Amino acid sequence: MEELPSYKDTKGSMSKAALWLIEVVGEGNTFTKARLAEAFPNVAQIDRRVRELRKYGWRIETNREDPSLGSHEQRFVSRGDAVWEPGKRRRSSDGINAAQRRDTLVRDGNRCRSCGATPGQTYEGTYEIAQLDMARRVVRLPNGSDEVQLVTECNRCRVGGRDLVTDLPHLRDRIERLSPIERDVLRKWIQAGERDFGLVEKVWAEYQTLTPDSRDEIRDGLTEGD
Structure with missing residues (x-):
């Protein structure tokens, strides 16, 4: 199982929010703005940080995408880039x-x-x-x-x-x-x-990566009819 850092010990409000969704909410489950604010009482605009996760491939639905959701509900559908890891943020x-x-x-x-x-x-x-x-x-x-x-x-x-x-x-x-x-x-x-x-295609791809001398050795080792 993948080991993730705790959202409580992670720096950056968006990284914290991403890990909270994974660790606390879980994919496929819903959460509310109130619950989000309660988890991060000292983080300003934490709901905006959650919205920004969509720019990195995170799928978070509201009642605009799923009419069955309440006006204050959101569903964490699937995770995207590991925004808490250096160099993993790809807009x-x-x-x-x-x-x-x-x-x-x-x-x-x-x-x-x-x-x-x-x-x-x-x-x-x-x-x-x-x-x-x-x-x-x-x-x-x-x-x-x-x-x-x-x-x-x-x-x-x-x-x-x-x-x-x-x-x-x-x-x-x-x-x-x-x-x-x-x-x-x-x-x-x-x-x-x-x-x-x-298998032949995989061998050919590996053969193509060889140096000229190594390719010659493989080629010389093959005889017609083998």
Whole structure:
């Protein structure tokens, strides 16, 4: 189980509020402004600090999002960035509001749509931790017009995906040129919502990271028919 610092011993009102939500309220449960103020009697504008958590991926609903909640109630749905840890505060992309971010994450299954990484996952073969954010994708529609759409991507894929334009007619044409076997594989990936990398692909990825001398050694060690 993850060990978290106590909200009582943590510096920073927003960090305190975030840890209080996790430790005291719990995901999926409701709380009131009165209860929040009672927990932090000496912290000014503590309710504002809670609202600011939405900028860091925290999902906190009011009766605007859930009409079943009372006017003074809020529901702590899910946690976002570990704002109490140094360097973990990542504001939502400029111009993308909390509702857009939440809806995009839900639609994309809370995973990177490029590689399938989930928040906090360690990239294979590294010590790097995946963090999710919103990326703007320019999509060229069948009618020839361009539309900017939001997509969830991890920090590693987002860098490589900048300035990428997805041309739907061109992509459809490439799919049509796949063999029946290749199209069947693609169909299964699409139905599963993720790509399952096989052992050969994983070995190839590791081989690509080798130095030229090491690649030569591996290549020389392979003989046709093995």
